[in-house]
Amino acid sequence: MAEELSNAAADAATSDSPSGESASGGQYVVIARRYRPQTFDELIGQGHVSRAMAGAIESSRVGHAYLFTGARGVGKTSSARILAKALNCINGPTTTPCNKCEICQDISAGSDVDVLEIDGASNRGVDEIRQLRQNVAVRPSRARFKIYIIDEVHMLTREAFNALLKTLEEPPEHVKFIFCTTEPEKVPITIHSRCQRFDFAGIATAAIVDRLASICETEGIQAERSALEIIARRAAGSMRDGQSLLEQVLSCCGKELTSEQLHRLLGTASGKRFEQLVSHLVERDAAGALTELDAAVAEGADVGQMLEQLLGYFRDVMAAGVGCPTTAYLHATSGDEPRVKAAAEQLGVETVLAIMQIVDHTLARLRLSTHARTLVEIAAVRICNLENLEDLSTLVAAVRSGAVATAPTTSSAPGQRLPPPARSYTSRGPAPAAEQKKNNLADASVGAAPSHDAAETTSDSPPDSSSTSPDAPAAAAEPIELTSDNAASLWQNALDGLSDLVADQAALADGVTLAGPRRLLVRFPRKYNSCKLFCERPEQAATLVRRLAEVVGGVVQLEFAVDEANSEPTSVPPPMSARARTAERAQDPFVRRAMELFGASSIRVDEPSS
Numbered sequence: 001m002a003e004e005l006s007n008a009a010a011d012a013a014t015s016d017s018p019s020g021e022s023a024s025g026g027q028y029v030v031i032a033r034r035y036r037p038q039t040f041d042e043l044i045g046q047g048h049v050s051r052a053m054a055g056a057i058e059s060s061r062v063g064h065a066y067l068f069t070g071a072r073g074v075g076k077t078s079s080a081r082i083l084a085k086a087l088n089c090i091n092g093p094t095t096t097p098c099n100k101c102e103i104c105q106d107i108s109a110g111s112d113v114d115v116l117e118i119d120g121a122s123n124r125g126v127d128e129i130r131q132l133r134q135n136v137a138v139r140p141s142r143a144r145f146k147i148y149i150i151d152e153v154h155m156l157t158r159e160a161f162n163a164l165l166k167t168l169e170e171p172p173e174h175v176k177f178i179f180c181t182t183e184p185e186k187v188p189i190t191i192h193s194r195c196q197r198f199d200f201a202g203i204a205t206a207a208i209v210d211r212l213a214s215i216c217e218t219e220g221i222q223a224e225r226s227a228l229e230i231i232a233r234r235a236a237g238s239m240r241d242g243q244s245l246l247e248q249v250l251s252c253c254g255k256e257l258t259s260e261q262l263h264r265l266l267g268t269a270s271g272k273r274f275e276q277l278v279s280h281l282v283e284r285d286a287a288g289a290l291t292e293l294d295a296a297v298a299e300g301a302d303v304g305q306m307l308e309q310l311l312g313y314f315r316d317v318m319a320a321g322v323g324c325p326t327t328a329y330l331h332a333t334s335g336d337e338p339r340v341k342a343a344a345e346q347l348g349v350e351t352v353l354a355i356m357q358i359v360d361h362t363l364a365r366l367r368l369s370t371h372a373r374t375l376v377e378i379a380a381v382r383i384c385n386l387e388n389l390e391d392l393s394t395l396v397a398a399v400r401s402g403a404v405a406t407a408p409t410t411s412s413a414p415g416q417r418l419p420p421p422a423r424s425y426t427s428r429g430p431a432p433a434a435e436q437k438k439n440n441l442a443d444a445s446v447g448a449a450p451s452h453d454a455a456e457t458t459s460d461s462p463p464d465s466s467s468t469s470p471d472a473p474a475a476a477a478e479p480i481e482l483t484s485d486n487a488a489s490l491w492q493n494a495l496d497g498l499s500d501l502v503a504d505q506a507a508l509a510d511g512v513t514l515a516g517p518r519r520l521l522v523r524f525p526r527k528y529n530s531c532k533l534f535c536e537r538p539e540q541a542a543t544l545v546r547r548l549a550e551v552v553g554g555v556v557q558l559e560f561a562v563d564e565a566n567s568e569p570t571s572v573p574p575p576m577s578a579r580a581r582t583a584e585r586a587q588d589p590f591v592r593r594a595m596e597l598f599g600a601s602s603i604r605v606d607e608p609s610s
């Protein structure tokens with residue numbers, strides 16, 4: 001929404017009457033125009049361009065054609081005008097045009113007879129360019145150079161480019177071309193090669209904030225810096241967007257600008273509200289998150305905007321998580337920094353990535369849905385239900401030392417045959433942490449060569465309380481010995497304690513056997529190869545290994561395989577009636593779960609067409 005608004009404002013800025021007069025002249029001129037940079041020094045964030053231009057003018061080596069590229073609102077057209085003034089000013093050519101003489105003022109206003117600004121989008125045909133070529137031959141009427149500024153030059157047709165090329169090959173001495181484009185890749189290489197190209201960078205948020213602050217000061221407006229930061233971040237590197245948004249906000253707020261007002265206007269959640277929402281998400285408190293969302297909506301926040309806010313926030317958490325300094329934060333305001341760091345430490349990078357993925361997917365779906373609020377609520381609950389995808393080795397270490405006492409946060413499966421794992425172990429005393437970690441790193445590689453180390457350390461270590469027999473049920477305080485007899489039932493126990501998708505997929509395995517000491521082989525029917533591939537994914541395999549470790553009381557390695565079903569003679573199973581097939585498929589755990597979830601019944605079976 002705000003994007004549209006700022007676009008509209010930007011359009012208003014450009015379509016406004018081309019008058020350079022100030023507001024006192026009776027005609028209102030928008031901020032973006034009034035505060036357009038007039039000299040190379042005033043050009044913000046494009047130091048490399050200013051320096052190169054000034055150097056060329058001082059050494060009288062100004063080229064005959066320039067290509068200015070960069071995103072919208074970063075100063076391309078402004079620079080073109082400054083260059084035109086520098087060349088044509090009555091005191092010029094000079095690096096500091098006077099901005100007082102008639103020529104300078106006319107160029108600033110876009111109405112100079114010798115500086116022609118052409119909009120490539122509306123003059124894109126070959127006829128317009130032919131016209132231009134005829135005019136090129138005519139000498140400038142009062143200044144040194146005839147200067148053509150063609151905006152959005154990439155919009156020209158191929159024929160128009162060809163016509164232009166002829167002029168570019170042998171331009172008259174008195175002609176300069178300045179092409180501006182947001183999409184340089186659409187400009188033919190033949191044009192490129194005849195131009196000096198300058199790439200305009202996006203403008204740093206801090207620089208935009210400074211500029212907006214100075215504008216507010218000049219306009220006599222009291223603006224909170226945090227409010228200007230919000231505007232500048234939203235402008236995403238475009239000074240013009242920032243100024244247009246400021247203008248729009250000021251038209252509603254009057255002479256005082258606070259961040260609260262701004263949040264209301266933009267449909268974003270206010271600082272405090274957002275902060276609490278994030279903290280609920282980080283703490284995995286779904287109810288709290290939904291309450292906070294509800295309150296934000298009641299205050300006028302837009303759920304889509306909040307989702308954008310979340311994406312930005314977790315982007316910074318991710319940056320913090322991988323070790324970037326606070327200067328790398330793009331969205332967090334200065335007050336947020338400690339919280340961003342804390343969230344990064346609490347969640348771990350993997351979890352943050354998973355959260356961002358959820359938010360990003362939801363944003364994509366939001367555009368196609370009329371149930372925006374529900375989608376955002378789903379995203380919040382999914383985030384709260386995410387397990388911490390921390391480094392597996394840390395987890396395994398925790399399990400072994402007995403430190404992990406909690407079942408997975410979402411565990412609520414009925415019929416859990418084991419007592420909660422929390423009561424299954426006792427601490428085996430503090431092990432030397434470093435050594436422990438080293439062992440566990442080796443164990444942690446799921447599906448890798450079996451580490452005998454793991455089996456030995458686990459099974460050989462004598463029990464502290466010697467009375468427990470190895471065959472004791474799971475309630476025993478010691479790890480359970482994994483045998484070919486109990487492998488399948490322990491596997492089932494592990495799955496029963498999981499309510500994730502991975503449990504449903506893993507349940508489709510048709511056999512679990514002991515493949516070595518503390519090592520299980522999980523076999524899938526050929527038709528469930530996709531389930532096998534799913535379970536093999538690192539996060540999913542980690543979930544399974546961890547859950548098994550909770551049930552068994554020690555690290556169990558997992559291997560996945562697919563049964564070669566082709567070895568079975570295909571003629572043996574008698575062809576099933578459609579009804580029998582439907583009934584059979586309805587027993588499939590995945591289908592059953594889906595039916596429970598949606599209150600559905602099974603009507604028909606469609607075989608995948610492979």
Ligand SMILES: [Zn+2]
Pocket residue numbers: 089090091097098099100101102103104105
């Ligand atoms: Zn001048």
